[in-house]
Amino acid sequence: MNLFADFETRIKAALEEIEAVREKRDSLDFSRxxxxxxxxxxxxxxxxxAAMVLAKGMGMNPRALAEIICEKLKQDTDVAEVGVAGPGFIxxxxxxxYWQRLLATMIRQGTDFGRSSVGHGHKVNVEYVSANPTGPMHVGHCRxxxxxDALANLLAFAGYEVSKEYYINDAGTxxxxxxxxxxxxxxxxxxxxxxxIPAGLYPGDYLIPVGKALAEEYGTKLHAMPEDEMLAIVKEKAIAAMMAMIRDDLATLGVHHDIFFSERTLHANGAAKIRTAINDLTFKGHVYRGTLPPPKGQLPEDWEDREQTLFRSTEVGDDIDRPLMKSDGSYxxxxxxxxxxxxxxxxxYTEMIYVLGADHGGYVKRLEAVNRAVSEGKSKLTVLLCQLVKLYRDGEPVKMSKRSGDFVTLREVVEEVGRDSVRFMMLYRKSSEPLDFDFAKVTEQSKDNPVFYVQYAHARCMSILRQANEVYPDLDLTNIDLASAVMGHIQDPTELQLVAxxxxxxxMIEASAQSQEPHRLAFYLHDLASSLHAHWNKGKDSPELRFVNDKxxxxxxxxxxxxxxxxxxLKSGLAITGTEAPDEMR
Structure with missing residues (x-):
C-alpha cells in the first residue's frame, strides 16, 4: 500500500466535491x-x-483554494490535522x-510490501557487463x-517484465x-x-590452462593445419573458455543473466541479420550513399575518405551520420x-536499457538515434553510464591494466571483502559519480560502514525476536496474529516515526524504478537502519520504549x-540489491 498514492486519490476525490472545481474540471490538469x-x-x-497547481486555472489565490481543500480533508477520519503553509502548500x-492499519498491512504483506504494478508488465531488456570475452572480469566491470543487476531486480519488483542480457562481443579483431x-x-x-609475450597479445596467465587443454585435445595437429582452419578451432575453444570464466566470476558476485547474446549470430548466414536491419532502415528513408568529412582528432577505424553506405542519423538526433558499410562492401x-x-x-521489448562504462559516452547519441529510426518511437531507450571505481589498498591506489596482465580481478575483490560489501557499496553512490572503494572501510564493523550498518539492523531485529522468547519462553510468534496485535498499542510518537x-x-520503489536509479534504494535502507538503531538506543535510556517489556x-x-x-x-530491499539479510552478525 502506497500511503502517498492513497492520499493523492483521496485529495483528487475531495477536489471533485468542490463545486468551483467541478465547473472548470475540463480545463484543470490533475496530473500535476x-x-x-x-x-x-x-x-x-x-x-x-494541489492548490498551487490548480489555482491559476481556477482563477483563485492559491492559499484561498488551499483553505477550501483543507475543509474538505478535515472530513476524512484518517486526517488528524491539516493546514496551509507558505504560498499554498497543504x-x-x-x-x-491510520498508522496502525498501515502497519498491520505491512506485517501481512511481509517482504511483498512495496511490490508495485507501476511497470504494467512492460517488457524491459537490461543489458549490462557485456565485457569482451578476452579474460577474467576485473574490478572495472564490477560497478x-x-x-x-540491481536495476533489473528493482524493475521486476515494480511490475516490469525484465530480461537480464549479456552481449558477447565474440566477433572482431x-x-x-x-x-x-x-x-x-x-x-x-x-x-x-x-x-x-609479443606486444599486442594478451599476456595474462589465465590463458595457460586454455593452451594446455588444446594441447591435450589436439596434440600437435593444430600446427599442421592451415592458419584459417586452426584459428577457427582456437577461437571457438578460447571464447568458450573465457565465457565459462566470466560466468563463474559473475556468479561469485551473485550476477546471473537470462540471455547471453552472441555477436557472431549477427554475422551468420552471410550477415543476414545485419543486412535485414540495413534494409529496414533503407525502407524507412534513413540510409544513403555519401561521404563523411574527417572527424576532429584521431580518425576512427570505420572512417573512409570515399563514398560509403551511411545512416542518416543526424535526422534522428545524432551529431554525425554513421557509416553502415565500407566502400569494399563489408559491414x-x-x-x-x-x-x-x-x-x-x-x-x-518496449524498453531497452544499456548499462555501459563511462568511456562509452560517445555511444549514447548514436544508440538513441538507432532507437528512433528502428522503433519509430515505439520503444524507449536509456543508456546509463557508470563512472570509474577507484580502488584503494593501504591508502594507495591500485592500478590495473588488462593488456599487461597486471590487474585486480573481480573475483579477488569479492574473495577479500565479500559479495555483500562489494554489491552494496557499488550502489551506495549514484552511478554517474566516481566511486572510491576502500578495502578497509567496507569491512570494518562500524556505523561508518553502510553495508554493515544496514545488515546489523536486520540482525538486531532478529536478536529482538530471540530476546522476546527468552523473556516469554512460551511465546510462539508463528501462532500470533501480529497484524492485529499492533492495533491500539503502537502509538508512541517515536514508534510512529519508524512506521512513517x-x-x-x-x-521509493516506484520512484527508483521509474528514474532507473537503484542507488536510491541503498540510501533508503541506510536511513531505515538509522531510524531503527536510533529508536533502539532511546530504549536504553527510556525502558518504556524498549521493544521487549517484561511487564x-x-x-x-x-x-x-x-x-x-x-x-x-530490510530483507526485501537487501534482496533487490543482491545483498544478504543476516540473522546475526559475527
Missing part, C-alpha cells in the same frame, strides 16, 4: 498534483501541491489509527554488473588477438620456449549495433509486529 513527504517531518506526514498529519594469444600458450604447452561495427538493437526490438519511514518504501506482554507482542515489519522491508 503530487503528494509526498514534507521536507521537514515536523510539518506533518504528507504534503500536497500539510497533512495522519491519525494514529556496471552490480548496477545493472579482439577475438583474433585472443586466438593468437591462446595459440601461443598452446605452443608453450607442447614444450616450446615462446619467450616474452562496420556500428552496423552490428543496429542489427542487435533491431533484434531486441523484434523480440518485443517504513511507509516511504513503496513510493507488558501485549505491548511486547505489538512491538514485535513493528520489528517484524522493519525486518521484512
Amino acid at each position: 498534483i503530487v503528494v509526498e513527504p514534507p521536507r521537514d517531518p515536523s510539518h506533518g506526514d504528507a504534503a500536497t501541491n 500539510n497533512i498529519r495522519l491519525s494514529v489509527a 556496471g554488473a552490480v548496477v545493472g 579482439q577475438i583474433d588477438v585472443l586466438a593468437r594469444s591462446v595459440f601461443l600458450r598452446y605452443r608453450e604447452a607442447l614444450g616450446e620456449d615462446i619467450g616474452e 562496420t561495427y556500428f552496423a552490428a549495433d543496429v542489427a542487435y538493437f533491431k533484434d531486441k526490438f523484434d523480440r518485443g 519511514k517504513l511507509a516511504e518504501y513503496p513510493r 507488558h506482554r501485549e505491548l511486547t507482542i505489538a512491538r514485535l509486529g513493528l520489528v517484524h515489519a522493519v525486518a521484512s522491508v
Whole structure:
C-alpha cells in the first residue's frame, strides 16, 4: 500500500466535491498534483501541491483554494490535522489509527510490501557487463554488473517484465588477438620456449590452462593445419573458455543473466541479420550513399575518405551520420549495433536499457538515434553510464591494466571483502559519480560502514525476536496474529516515526524504478537502519520504549509486529540489491 498514492486519490476525490472545481474540471490538469513527504517531518506526514497547481486555472489565490481543500480533508477520519503553509502548500498529519492499519498491512504483506504494478508488465531488456570475452572480469566491470543487476531486480519488483542480457562481443579483431594469444600458450604447452609475450597479445596467465587443454585435445595437429582452419578451432575453444570464466566470476558476485547474446549470430548466414536491419532502415528513408568529412582528432577505424553506405542519423538526433558499410562492401561495427538493437526490438521489448562504462559516452547519441529510426518511437531507450571505481589498498591506489596482465580481478575483490560489501557499496553512490572503494572501510564493523550498518539492523531485529522468547519462553510468534496485535498499542510518537519511514518504501520503489536509479534504494535502507538503531538506543535510556517489556506482554507482542515489519522491508530491499539479510552478525 502506497500511503502517498492513497492520499493523492483521496485529495483528487475531495477536489471533485468542490463545486468551483467541478465547473472548470475540463480545463484543470490533475496530473500535476503530487503528494509526498514534507521536507521537514515536523510539518506533518504528507504534503500536497494541489492548490498551487490548480489555482491559476481556477482563477483563485492559491492559499484561498488551499483553505477550501483543507475543509474538505478535515472530513476524512484518517486526517488528524491539516493546514496551509507558505504560498499554498497543504500539510497533512495522519491519525494514529491510520498508522496502525498501515502497519498491520505491512506485517501481512511481509517482504511483498512495496511490490508495485507501476511497470504494467512492460517488457524491459537490461543489458549490462557485456565485457569482451578476452579474460577474467576485473574490478572495472564490477560497478556496471552490480548496477545493472540491481536495476533489473528493482524493475521486476515494480511490475516490469525484465530480461537480464549479456552481449558477447565474440566477433572482431579482439577475438583474433585472443586466438593468437591462446595459440601461443598452446605452443608453450607442447614444450616450446615462446619467450616474452609479443606486444599486442594478451599476456595474462589465465590463458595457460586454455593452451594446455588444446594441447591435450589436439596434440600437435593444430600446427599442421592451415592458419584459417586452426584459428577457427582456437577461437571457438578460447571464447568458450573465457565465457565459462566470466560466468563463474559473475556468479561469485551473485550476477546471473537470462540471455547471453552472441555477436557472431549477427554475422551468420552471410550477415543476414545485419543486412535485414540495413534494409529496414533503407525502407524507412534513413540510409544513403555519401561521404563523411574527417572527424576532429584521431580518425576512427570505420572512417573512409570515399563514398560509403551511411545512416542518416543526424535526422534522428545524432551529431554525425554513421557509416553502415565500407566502400569494399563489408559491414562496420556500428552496423552490428543496429542489427542487435533491431533484434531486441523484434523480440518485443518496449524498453531497452544499456548499462555501459563511462568511456562509452560517445555511444549514447548514436544508440538513441538507432532507437528512433528502428522503433519509430515505439520503444524507449536509456543508456546509463557508470563512472570509474577507484580502488584503494593501504591508502594507495591500485592500478590495473588488462593488456599487461597486471590487474585486480573481480573475483579477488569479492574473495577479500565479500559479495555483500562489494554489491552494496557499488550502489551506495549514484552511478554517474566516481566511486572510491576502500578495502578497509567496507569491512570494518562500524556505523561508518553502510553495508554493515544496514545488515546489523536486520540482525538486531532478529536478536529482538530471540530476546522476546527468552523473556516469554512460551511465546510462539508463528501462532500470533501480529497484524492485529499492533492495533491500539503502537502509538508512541517515536514508534510512529519508524512506521512513517517504513511507509516511504513503496513510493521509493516506484520512484527508483521509474528514474532507473537503484542507488536510491541503498540510501533508503541506510536511513531505515538509522531510524531503527536510533529508536533502539532511546530504549536504553527510556525502558518504556524498549521493544521487549517484561511487564507488558501485549505491548511486547505489538512491538514485535513493528520489528517484524522493519525486518521484512530490510530483507526485501537487501534482496533487490543482491545483498544478504543476516540473522546475526559475527
